[in-house]
Amino acid sequence: MNTALILEDHAESRAWLTELVAEAFPGINIVVHTTLADAVACVEHQHFCLALLDISLPDGSGIDLVRRLRESNANTYVVMASIFDDDEHLFAALQAGAQGYVLKDQPRERLIAHLQGIIRGEPPLSPSIARRMLRHFRATPPPALPKSELPQALSERETEVLHFLARGFTRGDIAQALGITPNTVAGHVKNIYRKLDVSGRAEATLYAVRLGVVDGEPH
Structure with missing residues (x-):
């Protein structure tokens, strides 16, 4: 891990996510932005190993940044950090290219474990998100x-x-x-x-x- 991007507009959540990333990956550099516009401008000239993105922002959706990162920073590991656990936001983020989706209301230790799991090849998915994915697959089962x-x-x-x-x-x-x-x-x-x-x-x-x-x- 080298440099991580955090996109979060709420001050308390921003400070909390910054602490989580710093604890999960000691020594990592962290760049923080509060608006979609600033984050989009940033990723045009800087590369990140990890991006932790909120969805609901004052000037748009963090999902739009996922698409930008897939184009300009294809090697960035993108994780959504959100309060939304509905199908619309979840599958829009995954379809855009997000590799993980965690809910902010999880215990601190659980979120840190999710982030550290990236190094072991474990996509960070909150348990309720994994269950929602499973229900989706079962509701629309693929062919045998x-x-x-x-x-x-x-x-x-x-x-x-x-x-x-x-x-x-x-x-x-x-x-x-x-x-x-x-x-x-x-x-x-x-x-x-x-x-x-x-x-x-x-x-x-x-x-x-x-x-x-x-x-x-x-x-």
């Missing part, structure tokens, strides 16, 4: 996979881990639930991604639905 496209079979333990991943559990949560170590969970997640040929939790969640690993309403 033809036999020719079935992935390499998951082991029983990998299937259990995928089950929890699809419900928004962190690796620490999964380790506690299954009585194994976080490092062991990380190994299973790596194997799951390799076997399913996916790069992140959102794609793995979609596969969980298509493979029938997830059934019923998520908790």
